[in-house]
Amino acid sequence: MQLNKKEVDRIISFALKEDIGSGDITTNSIIAKDKKSSAYFYAKENGIVAGLAIAKSVFKKIDKKIVWKNFVQEGEKVGAGTKIAMVKGSYRAMLTGERTALNILQRISGIATLTSKYVKQIESTKARILDTRKTVPGLRLLDKYGVKIGGGKNHRFGLYDMVLIKDNHIKAAGSITSAVEQVRKNLKGKFRIEVETTNIDEVRETLKCKADIIMLDNMNIEMMKEAVRIINNRIKVEASGNIKSDNVLDVAETGVDFISIGTLTHSVKALDISMNFVN
Numbered sequence: 001m002q003l004n005k006k007e008v009d010r011i012i013s014f015a016l017k018e019d020i021g022s023g024d025i026t027t028n029s030i031i032a033k034d035k036k037s038s039a040y041f042y043a044k045e046n047g048i049v050a051g052l053a054i055a056k057s058v059f060k061k062i063d064k065k066i067v068w069k070n071f072v073q074e075g076e077k078v079g080a081g082t083k084i085a086m087v088k089g090s091y092r093a094m095l096t097g098e099r100t101a102l103n104i105l106q107r108i109s110g111i112a113t114l115t116s117k118y119v120k121q122i123e124s125t126k127a128r129i130l131d132t133r134k135t136v137p138g139l140r141l142l143d144k145y146g147v148k149i150g151g152g153k154n155h156r157f158g159l160y161d162m163v164l165i166k167d168n169h170i171k172a173a174g175s176i177t178s179a180v181e182q183v184r185k186n187l188k189g190k191f192r193i194e195v196e197t198t199n200i201d202e203v204r205e206t207l208k209c210k211a212d213i214i215m216l217d218n219m220n221i222e223m224m225k226e227a228v229r230i231i232n233n234r235i236k237v238e239a240s241g242n243i244k245s246d247n248v249l250d251v252a253e254t255g256v257d258f259i260s261i262g263t264l265t266h267s268v269k270a271l272d273i274s275m276n277f278v279n
Helices: 005-020 023-029 052-062 090-122 140-149 166-173 174-186 200-209 223-233 250-254
Strands: 037-042 067-070 083-090 127-132 164-165 193-197 213-217 236-240 258-260 273-276
Touching: 005 052, 005 090, 005 140, 023 090, 037 090, 052 067, 052 083, 052 090, 083 090, 083 200, 090 127, 090 140, 090 273, 140 236, 164 166, 164 174, 166 174, 174 193, 174 200, 200 213, 200 223, 213 223, 223 236, 223 250, 250 258
Parallel strands: 127 258, 164 193, 193 213, 213 236, 236 258
Antiparallel strands: 037 083, 037 273, 067 083
16 A cells, blocks of 8 residues: 555654644753754554655654664564664654654554554454544545555545445435445446345345345345345355454355455554654
8 A cells, every 4th residue: 555645744744734734832941952862762552564665754744854763664563662763853853743653653653553464363264354534624635544554455545436325325315226326327436336235135135236245234144144145146246344363263264355444543542552762
């Protein structure tokens, strides 16, 4: 996944404006303009490091003369106590950018770490872990980047790049068939079509419509197995809803192609990372 540099720059600019406002009054009152220093980033727990280049850009946005050096690779698994990176230059710039850089680095690393755990759990199956749109508003690009670095696969980025017909769409249209027909008429085959189903009858109806993907939403394991048997590899199958660490392997072993997990981004724990100044 290639990060859109303009979008990343927009996110960083907004985050810094939110935090700095009219100026870092504490730092600017205490630290001399010409004072230099260096600081190291350390992992305080085991995990996957992700977002190094973005954290670097935070400091560069404040002061272009800031020097940054990585000690680990993007996406590398590290243990507690690992030195991740170094930043040096203006003491003011580093103090002012510290929290924004850490917030970004910790969150993306947390998402990558959690995603990698789910990916590891189902590696014996054909299923792939997907993210969802349950992301922090304004930070979807970074959240989904973390999923990708953790070994997951990105689902649609928004309402504009893929059709996903959900229960409320079906209610409004009158049926799955009607909803699919309206989409095909209006979008003329420009986008893939996924349909959310909650029972076997809906699975059969979606199959007849020849959608591209069938979502099995909040089905129990036995119903998923039956749905996968009926679909019989004719189209891709995604499982979604209430999927956690203790049941993800059972879901994967039903034979689904994808498993979407909102927890990856909507309630993830940030990876504990510290920034320690040398002097």
